[in-house]
Amino acid sequence: MNRVEGTADVKLLECTNPAKNKWRIRWDIQEQDNGGVNYMEHEFDHKPCKDEIRHTVIDWINHHTDNIILSGFVWNGMNVWLSQENQFNYKVAYDLAVQTLGTSLPVTFKFGTDNEPYYYKFSSIEQLKDFYTKAALHIQTTLEECWKAKDSFNLDLYQ
Numbered sequence: 001m002n003r004v005e006g007t008a009d010v011k012l013l014e015c016t017n018p019a020k021n022k023w024r025i026r027w028d029i030q031e032q033d034n035g036g037v038n039y040m041e042h043e044f045d046h047k048p049c050k051d052e053i054r055h056t057v058i059d060w061i062n063h064h065t066d067n068i069i070l071s072g073f074v075w076n077g078m079n080v081w082l083s084q085e086n087q088f089n090y091k092v093a094y095d096l097a098v099q100t101l102g103t104s105l106p107v108t109f110k111f112g113t114d115n116e117p118y119y120y121k122f123s124s125i126e127q128l129k130d131f132y133t134k135a136a137l138h139i140q141t142t143l144e145e146c147w148k149a150k151d152s153f154n155l156d157l158y159q
Contacts, residue, residue: 001042001060008037013158015047023047025158027057053158058150065146073138075131078111078118082135094132097125 010029016022022043029039042056073080080086089109096104102125112118122128 001040001056003038004041005032005036005038008035010037010039013048013053016043021046025053025056027060027153050155050158054153054155057153061146061149061153065142068142069139072142073135075111075134076120078120079113080111080135082139087135087139090132090135093122094128097122097128101125 006026008031010026012026014024014026016024022045024041024043025048026039026041029037031037040060044052048056069082071079071081073082086109093104093107093109097107105125105128106121106123107128108119108121110117110119122131
């Protein structure tokens with residue numbers, strides 16, 4: 001799978017080399033300022049059936065969603081890595097702070113990247129609540145966009 005640039009009238013399903021039976025499917029077509037488009041593309045060594053097309057596109061949507069959840073959240077200008085482990089740790093810290101009325105604070109988390117880490121100390125429930133609720137909202141919004149993308153995928157256009 002590759003993201004490529006092309007023209008706005010790109011075909012979603014196309015035989016690109018009849019002699020070698022090479023076929024390409026395209027999706028996630030995004031208009032650019034210059035009038036062109038970019039899109040995801042995958043090549044098959046045969047004409048793909050509807051199930052193969054659907055599986056390829058839905059699998060990409062799932063992976064794309066996972067990547068946005070994992071690395072697409074920024075809080076107070078800091079990139080936050082939302083791995084499953086980190087999500088769990090953030091929830092535990094928030095729940096414990098709420099349950100203990102803040103006596104479990106302060107708690108420090110590492111944000112940013114390995115090359116540019118930021119260590120942030122949460123000293124109040126309000127700070128931690130702001131962070132945790134925004135992280136949860138990022139995850140929920142991203143999942144809703146994923147569901148919408150899956151629901152709007154029209155397999156009938158690949159004929």
